[in-house]
Amino acid sequence: QVQLVESGGGLVQAGGSLRLSCAASGRTFSSYTMGWFRQAPEKEREFVAGINWSGSYTYYAGSVKVRFTISRDNAKNMVYLQMNSLKPEDTAIYYCGASTSDESRLPNQYDYWGQGTQVTVSS
Numbered sequence: 334q335v336q337l338v339e340s341g342g343g344l345v346q347a348g349g350s351l352r353l354s355c356a357a358s359g360r361t362f363s364s365y366t367m368g369w370f371r372q373a374p375e376k377e378r379e380f381v382a383g384i385n386w387s388g389s390y391t392y393y394a395g396s397v398k399v400r401f402t403i404s405r406d407n408a409k410n411m412v413y414l415q416m417n418s419l420k421p422e423d424t425a426i427y428y429c430g431a432s433t434s435d436e437s438r439l440p441n442q443y444d445y446w447g448q449g450t451q452v453t454v455s456s
Contacts, residue, residue, distance in 0.1 A: 334359055334445070335357055335358065335359040335361070335362060335365065335431045335444075335445045336357065336358040336359065336445070337355055337356070337357050337429045337430070337431060337445055337446060337447035338355070338356045338447055338448070339353060339354065339355050339427065339428065339429050339447040339448065339449060339450040340353070340354050340355075340356070340450055341353040341354045341450060342427060342450030342451045342452045343451075343452070343453070344453045344454075344455065345419055345452075345453070345454055345455070346454070346455050347419060347420055347421055347454055347455065347456050348418060348419065349419050349454070350415070350416060350417045350418075350419065351416045351419065351452060352413060352414070352415050352416070353369070353413065353414040353416065353427055353429075353450060353452070354411060354412070354413055355367070355369075355411065355412040355413070355414075355429030355447060356410065356411055357410040357411070357412065357429075357431065358410065359410075362407065362410045362431075363386055363387075363407040364386055364433075365386060365431040365432060365433065366383060366384070366385055366386060366431070366432040366433070366434060366435060366436070366437050367383065367384050367403075367405055367412045367429065367430070367431055367432070368380065368381070368382065368383040368384070368429070368430045368431075368432060368437055368438075368443060369381040369382045369383075369403060369412075369414045369427060369428070369429060369430075370427070370428045370430060370440060370443075371423075371425035371426065371427045371428065371452075372425055372426050372428065372449075373424060373425040373426075376425075378428065378440050379394065380394050380438045380439070380440075381393070381394055381397055381401065381414070381427070382394070382397065382401055382402075382403035382414060383403065383436065383437060383438065384403045384404065384405050384412065385435065385436075386407075387407075388404065388405045388407070390436075391403050391404075392436055392438075396422075397416075397423075400416065400417050400418045400419075401414060401415065401416050401417070402414070402415040402417075403415075412429060414427070416452070419452075419454045420454060421454045421455065421456045422454075423452060423454050424452060424453050424454050425451075425452060426449040426450065426451050426452075427449060427450050427451075427452050428446055428447055428449045429446070429447045430443035430444075430445065430446050430447075431443060431444055431445040431446075432444060
């Protein structure tokens with residue numbers, strides 16, 4: 334089993350940057366595909382970025398590609414999301430998830446979730 338705790342959210346002006354962190358507990362963390370999702374009010378949870386177990390392969394939603402970077406440190410049981418050039422439409426609760434599937438982009442492919450961290454981008 335994996336427990337996930339996100340941090341690093343906050344209020345930022347458009348064009349600014351934030352770095353989200355996801356701390357994982359569990360001895361098998363390094364075997365999971367990890368992903369970041371986000372959910373805005375009255376919208377469905379949507380995929381943002383994913384990374385394979387070793388960190389050698391990353392994949393992104395088109396809306397964030399180039400602006401966001403996902404990374405992981407298996408020695409520290411951590412996953413990160415560096416977000417640059419933030420836009421008001423990036424405002425959402427951001428969730429970290431763990432999946433046993435390769436290149437998982439759907440919420441139902443993820444087995445564990447954190448509680449989320451709020452990101453608000455002002456115009």
